[in-house]
Amino acid sequence: MVAIGLGLLAVSGLYNVAATRPHFRPVDHLIKFALRRSISLHSLGVLLPDLTDPALAQLGREHFATGCAPCHSQPGHARHPIARGMLPSPPRLEGAASRWETRELFWIVRHGLKFTGMPAWTGRDRDDEVWAVVAYLQRMPHDDDTVPAREKRTPALGFGIDEPSPLARCAACHGDGRRRPVHASVPVLHGQKEGYLARALSEYHDGRRQSGIMEPLAAVLSAEDIGRIARHFAEADRPAAVARPGDARVARGRRIFREGVPRQELPACRSCHAPETSAQFPLLDGLSGHYVEAQLGLFRSGVRSGTTHGRIMSVIAERLSPEQIADIAAFLDSGGERAPVPAEARREGE
Amino acid sequence: MARPARVLACTCSSAMLPLAGCAGIQSALVPKGGEALDIDPLFWTSAGVAMAVMAMVTILVAVALRGPVRWRQVLSREWFLTGGGIVLPIVVLTFLLVYGFLVMQAGATRMSAAGEHVVTVTGKRWWWRVVYRTPEGREVESANELRLPVGRKVMVRLLSDDVIHSFWVPQLAGKLDMIPGRINVLTLEAAEPGISRGQCAEYCGGAHALMAFHVVAMPAAEYDAWLAREAMPARVPASAEEERGAALFTANGCGACHTIAGTRAQGRLGPDLTHVGSRRSIGAATLPNDAAAFARWIAENDHIKPENLMPPYRNLAPDELRALGAFLDLLE
Numbered sequence: 247m248v249a250i251g252l253g254l255l256a257v258s259g260l261y262n263v264a265a266t267r268p269h270f271r272p273v274d275h276l277i278k279f280a281l282r283r284s285i286s287l288h289s290l291g292v293l294l295p296d297l298t299d300p301a302l303a304q305l306g307r308e309h310f311a312t313g314c315a316p317c318h319s320q321p322g323h324a325r326h327p328i329a330r331g332m333l334p335s336p337p338r339l340e341g342a343a344s345r346w347e348t349r350e351l352f353w354i355v356r357h358g359l360k361f362t363g364m365p366a367w368t369g370r371d372r373d374d375e376v377w378a379v380v381a382y383l384q385r386m387p388h389d390d391d392t393v394p395a396r397e398k399r400t401p402a403l404g405f406g407i408d409e410p411s412p413l414a415r416c417a418a419c420h421g422d423g424r425r426r427p428v429h430a431s432v433p434v435l436h437g438q439k440e441g442y443l444a445r446a447l448s449e450y451h452d453g454r455r456q457s458g459i460m461e462p463l464a465a466v467l468s469a470e471d472i473g474r475i476a477r478h479f480a481e482a483d484r485p486a487a488v489a490r491p492g493d494a495r496v497a498r499g500r501r502i503f504r505e506g507v508p509r510q511e512l513p514a515c516r517s518c519h520a521p522e523t524s525a526q527f528p529l530l531d532g533l534s535g536h537y538v539e540a541q542l543g544l545f546r547s548g549v550r551s552g553t554t555h556g557r558i559m560s561v562i563a564e565r566l567s568p569e570q571i572a573d574i575a576a577f578l579d580s581g582g583e584r585a586p587v588p589a590e591a592r593r594e595g596e
Numbered sequence: 597m598a599r600p601a602r603v604l605a606c607t608c609s610s611a612m613l614p615l616a617g618c619a620g621i622q623s624a625l626v627p628k629g630g631e632a633l634d635i636d637p638l639f640w641t642s643a644g645v646a647m648a649v650m651a652m653v654t655i656l657v658a659v660a661l662r663g664p665v666r667w668r669q670v671l672s673r674e675w676f677l678t679g680g681g682i683v684l685p686i687v688v689l690t691f692l693l694v695y696g697f698l699v700m701q702a703g704a705t706r707m708s709a710a711g712e713h714v715v716t717v718t719g720k721r722w723w724w725r726v727v728y729r730t731p732e733g734r735e736v737e738s739a740n741e742l743r744l745p746v747g748r749k750v751m752v753r754l755l756s757d758d759v760i761h762s763f764w765v766p767q768l769a770g771k772l773d774m775i776p777g778r779i780n781v782l783t784l785e786a787a788e789p790g791i792s793r794g795q796c797a798e799y800c801g802g803a804h805a806l807m808a809f810h811v812v813a814m815p816a817a818e819y820d821a822w823l824a825r826e827a828m829p830a831r832v833p834a835s836a837e838e839e840r841g842a843a844l845f846t847a848n849g850c851g852a853c854h855t856i857a858g859t860r861a862q863g864r865l866g867p868d869l870t871h872v873g874s875r876r877s878i879g880a881a882t883l884p885n886d887a888a889a890f891a892r893w894i895a896e897n898d899h900i901k902p903e904n905l906m907p908p909y910r911n912l913a914p915d916e917l918r919a920l921g922a923f924l925d926l927l928e
Contacts, residue, residue, distance in 0.1 A: 506852070509757070511721075511865050511905050517852030524847040526911060554911040561907035 265333035281359070285346075289353035297348070297381040305429040306382025308419050309459045314339075314379070317363070321387045324400050334362050343384045351380045369458035371549045374431065374540060376458065412471055413478055415463065423482050430536035437484025441525025443476035445555070454553050456544075484532060484584070499577025502570060503530075512565045515574065516583065526555060531582030535575035542571045622793040624766035629813070630749070630785035631769035638699045642692060649688070656680075713750040715742065719761030719774040719796065722803035722904060723867055723880040728823060736827045737855070739867030741875045742794070742811045744768075744786045745819035754780040762798035765811050771797045786813030793881065802903025808881035829858025830870045830927050841923025844916055848909060856927065866906060874928040879904070887921035894920055 255261055269277065297303075310320060317329045317336040329336055342351065356376045358366035367376050416435070421427045423436045435443060449455035450464035451472065467475070506514040518527045530538065544550040545563035566574075618625045627636045659667050670676060718725040728736045728743075742765075744750055754763050756774040763782065764771035772782045796807040814822065833839040842859075845851070851861030857870040872878065875885055882901050883889040893900060895917055898908045912920070 506865070508864060513849070513852035513863060513865055517863070518849030522847075523849055527849065554909075558907040558909060558911065561905075 265331060268333065285350050285353060285359075288357075289347070289349045292349035292352050294348055294352075295377055297377060297384060299381070299429070300385070301429040302378050302431075303381040303385045305419060305432060305459075306378035306380070308428060309375075309379060310382055312415070313459070313462055319400075322399075326400050332363055336363065339383060340386055340388045343386070348380060348384065351383050352376055355379050355383075367458040368461050369456040371544075371547070372456050372458050378429070378431070378459075412467065412475060416475060416479075419459075421485075423485055426485070427534070430534040431540055433533055433537050434485060435479040436482040438479055438529055439521075439525045439527070440476045440480035442528040443479055444472055445526055446528075447472040447475060449553055455556070456549055456552075484529075493576070495573050495576040496580045498570075499573035499575070502574055503577055503582070507565075507570070510565050512562065530578050531584045533578050533582075535572075535579030538575040538578050539571055542566065542574070621791055622766055622795065627767055628790060628792060629744075629768040629787045630783060632765075632767055633787060634699050635770060638696060641695065645688060645692060713745070713748055714753065715750055716753040716755060717742065717763060717774075719754070719756040719758075719763070719800070719807075721758050721801055722796070722807040722901070724807075724809050725867070728826070730823060730827060734827060736823065737868040738826060738871065738875075740809045740877065740880045742809060743819060743822060744784060744811060744813045745816040746786045746789050746813050748816055749783055749785045752782045752784055754782060759800045760798050761796050761800045761807070763794065764797040765792055765794035767792040768811065773798055786811075789813050789815055791876070803901050806880060806882045806901045806904075810876045810881060812876070826871055830856045832858075833923060834926075835922075837919050838923045838926055840916075841919040841921070844912070844920050845923060848912070853906070869924065869927060872927050873925045885925070887918070887925040889921075890924045891917035891921035 268274065314320075315323065316326060317332070318339050319325045319329070321340055325338070346354070352373075354364065356367050356373060358364045367373075369375055419428045419432050420435045427434060446455065447464050447467060450457060450460040451467060453461060453465075455461075464472075502512070503515040506512045506517075515530065518524075519530045520527075521529065541550065542563050545556065545560045546566070548560060550556040551560035563571075620626070624632060624635070624639070627633045656671065660671055663671075712731070714729045716727045716729075718727075724740050724742075726738045726740070726742055728738070730736060742752075752763070754772055754774040755778075756776045758776065760776070761774040762771050763774055765784070768784050768786065769782055772780050774780065790813055792811045792813075794809050794811055796804055800807065833842045845856075845861065846859075851859070851863050853863040853866035855862050855864065855868045855870065857868075861869075873885065877883060878885050878889055879893055879897065879901050883893055891914075894909045895912060896908060896910075897904055897906050
């Protein structure tokens, strides 16, 4: 009987789906109950990483400002008038961390929610990026009531770049050459090869390279924008290497970088990653160990093997053990070839 | 054609089909040198004896089933059973065994005669590293092709540094395994100039079936001249197209794995390319050796020879691939 009744209701068209008409209260309760139960159940298998690093939350905040705030607003800002017309209304997220378990927040950001307008994370298999947003949600300040409503700004609608220049948006995460990038998972761009930078932005633009953070930003760029940004960073000086005392790990990484591992059919990194090789092959000196490890992991697991260049690197990365990846990451983190080499390593290389 | 006739025709023609495989540059039945020439009569003798025994047994069975009573009585005599069932096999098999020992021994005696001319072949996944030692003691590296001087005994040292491979040139010798940590020695001697083909004869992983090579036997004087040329550094690019190819070779990091003597490319992971243009094939006898094949191989090697260890360079534009192909093809 109930099924027939619901069927007739659907056929008749009497149920009003207008966003201007809220659900009947019992229907609203039922939907919200089902939603909470579904999120709770499906997020059960999620393993929590360490989210204590404030820099991770800072990266999450930068993405939130362009990727989430247009609908959800952000602390100290008003709700966008268009977002206010949505049903269900995108909730403000101050205090969301106390309403949801951490694993539930991750699951929602990663997968999105049907019928709500909440989209899934755009970078396929980039769960590592989702955690930055979760870290920010956990640390999100409560709305600042001292700012009078009249003076509150509204975040720009549209997932793009509202700053006067796209470069300001780049610098917010990647640093300005003197300031390091906001988090170790974000690469230094200054002094990188122009060809590589333009290719990376084009790959993000076309969705060939996966990133929930970079794809939306690159999607709105024109070919001229991409060329201008690539040129800007390529012409900048590479930030001075942070000289760190080299440990055994760095020495092993240096060896792999310079000589490869013949018995594993592994060529030396520097035979391609050097200033004099193709402009499409990026320089690696001074990249953070975190970034190097994460990207080699993406090559190994095939997430970054979708492009022609990524395919080359995937073939090589599959031959590396996790320990060797950590060694290479430690070496590059210590400044790579630009770092002062300890005396005993210099002798070894001769 | 009536049905039984057609069946007979079909059976006959499919029985003949394998015979087509008996000819050609990779056939043990067309021996062209050393050990293979010795093994050849052993094969035909064994095969002949086996067929004679088969014919004899078939006739005896037919007689035992259908023959005249007197013949059948003879078959059941004790002296016949002892003679045909014990004495005959012992005599025939002993003859074959001794004959076989004598023939196979030849390999060991020949080895002592060789020694001056040494080639080291290392089985790789999935190609062959070939290193010649010149009379002056210099080492000259090549790959995926073996050149032999006609009439000279050449000692071939067989190595592997990954998995077990097996070196087999059916027209010249029997097969011999290449085992990591061991040096197996085979003596080859080409009896006449010509080209034959060898193949890895021990399953060694993904691209095993496409791990082959050519053996080029040439008159001794020509061989000496060839080896002297082979020891020289690579030809310098002459045309603009070749120069562009050489620049692309460097820029794309090809030197990480490949050596071109006389240039900065000194990689040791893949085949030496110093004189690659003069070889008969590329990809270990997978593709012919021409500019178009080089271009195809660089971009599509993972489809041409699945699981081979070289990354596919599909990042290169068609004109870049053409330039690289032209450059490599002229490295003679």
